[in-house]
Amino acid sequence: MYKIALVGCGRISKNHFDSISQLKDELKLVAVCDIIPERAREAAEKYGAIPYTEYDLMLQRDDIDIVSVCTPSGLHPEHGIKAAHRGIQVITEKPMAITLEAADALIKACDDNHVQLFVVKQNRLNTTMQLLKRAIDKGRFGKIYLVQSNVFWQRPQSYYDQAKWRGTWEFDGGSFMNQASHYIDALYWLIGPVDYVMAETATMARKIETEDTGVAILKFRNGVIGTVNVTMLTYPKNYEGSITILGEKGTAKIGGVAVNRIEKWEFEEYDDDDRLVMETNYNPPNVYGLGHLPYYKNVIATLNGAADANTDGRSGRKSLEIILAIYKSAQTGKKVALPLKL
């Protein structure tokens, strides 16, 4: 039984609380923290924990084994590092940081204090994505030529106006860093390391510092060419969150609103996995999907020494680096090679 605390009782915290509640034999929520007192109090009452409005004070408890960091993205490193220094295992929401320097500081703090760092990339655990990953690992596509990801969602101005950190460079980043970061992570996870990127981004309609729309070309080291199309301006609502892979001996598209539906699945050679295609589709309650519960199961298995972390700090850093390269290319108008120089 691990005692867990959570900081940042906002929108995504519900997925964490629900997952923790479902794992009651393994996890016990002991404390929650938010600088907005009502949010901390409400979560504490609903899920049976002690509320805090000061993170440092919560960390002074001596019974916390794990902290889940669900604060604005730019604060993840600070909150994770403080927990690591107390010897507490760290789960951080994505993205783990919005600069590589801060991501590295978080990784180092966790290494130095011998605690695990888990970056929530729950989409990797979607049934659909697991099936696609298996098809790639089995070599069913033959040589992969092209990959495309579309994130055609809608975030109205009211979404950005909900909290001051949204749409800022310091705490959030734009549609690539926030909404599309799962998709960039998926491309890295499925296809491999990126050689260089080229990108164009724009703030076309929302009143925010960062981009609401953009297109990136990713050239992978294994020769695959990828494109990522992202906009938060899709009329009238979220329309598509997809990944399409085109290879020598197979074509597959995982689409729906958030990679929840297999829309194309055609391979030269039969595999028993083909029978799972229909039952793999699911209807997610929202674009966050259902992946937090299996993500937490992996955290527990990893801490028990029975599994490897689904996404550790170093793996979480990869997509961050690709996104920062996309931003650099959009700003300079040039091709940007990876790894990025710090």
Ligand SMILES: NC(=O)c1ccc[n+]([C@@H]2O[C@H](COP(=O)([O-])OP(=O)(O)OC[C@H]3O[C@@H](n4cnc5c(N)ncnc54)[C@H](O)[C@@H]3O)[C@@H](O)[C@H]2O)c1
């Ligand atoms: N995995 C996913 O699919 C997914 C989905 C949505 C959001 N997220 C990530 O989760 C994070 C939070 O997003 P959200 O939509 O829940 O935001 P939110 O604004 O709804 O919630 C953030 C909460 O953190 C609190 N907070 C801010 N500073 C704090 C501090 N210093 N100490 C304690 N609490 C503090 C805020 O008061 C707020 O309640 C972001 O990094 C976002 O990228 C991930």
